[in-house]
Structures are given as C-alpha cells and as structure tokens.
Amino acid sequence: SLESKEVHGIYLNYYRNGQDWTPSHSHPGTVQVVISLGATRELKVGKRSFPLVNGDAIIFGSSAHSVPQEPLCQEGRISIALFCQK
Numbered sequence: 503s504l505e506s507k508e509v510h511g512i513y514l515n516y517y518r519n520g521q522d523w524t525p526s527h528s529h530p531g532t533v534q535v536v537i538s539l540g541a542t543r544e545l546k547v548g549k550r551s552f553p554l555v556n557g558d559a560i561i562f563g564s565s566a567h568s569v570p571q572e573p574l575c576q577e578g579r580i581s582i583a584l585f586c587q588k
Contacts, residue, residue, distance in 0.1 A: 511585040517543065520575030526568040535561050535584040541577035543569055554581075563588070 510532075515524065519541075526546070536545065538554035545552045548565040569581075 509584050509586055513581075513583040513585075515569075515581045515583065517541070517569065517579040517581075519578060520572035523571040524569040526566045528564050528566045529585060530564045531588050532564050533561065533586045533588055534563075534567075535559060535586070537582040537584075538579060539582070540579035541575050543572060543575065543579050545569055 517523075517540075520543075536554070537559045538545075538556065540556055542553055542555045545554050545560065545567060546569075547560075547562050547567045552560060554560065
C-alpha cells in the first residue's frame with residue numbers, strides 16, 4: 503500500500519529496443535511504483551513475470567527485479583520508477 507508514503511526518488515529508464523535490458527537487482531527498504539510507456543516488455547519480480555504494456559503500472563516491494571533482453575522487440579520503452587520508503 504502507498505497510503506501515507508513519500509516519494510524519495512524517481513528514475514527514468516529508456517530502452518531503445520529489446521537489446522537494452524536491466525540485470526536483476528533490488529532496492530532494500532523501498533516500495534516501487536513503475537509506470538511503463540511504449541513497447542510491451544517483460545518485468546520479472548522475484549519468480550514472477552509481468553508483461554507490461556503501454557500505460558501499465560505495477561507496485562512492488564524490495565524484491566529482486568529485472569527487465570530481460572527481448573531481441574524481437576524493435577520499439578522503445580520508457581519506465582518511470584518512483585521509490586517510496588517502506
């Protein structure tokens with residue numbers, strides 16, 4: 503829940519195409535809101551995968567997460583990641 507949480511940081515990530523990716527990592531002590539704009543790309547959070555389409559948003563805690571390469575994707579994507587303290 504984001505009730506009474508403050509945003510402590512914002513990242514803008516630009517993926518030119520499916521060759522751009524983000525390795526698995528985590529942000530301990532945070533809750534993240536990610537908004538996806540552009541091409542559909544897979545977001546892995548823990549052991550689950552979520553295909554994020556244009557305009558989708560997802561909220562998750564400090565689980566390890568990544569965006570794998572998708573060589574067939576030729577379109578760009580921007581993700582806006584907001585970081586809130588737990």
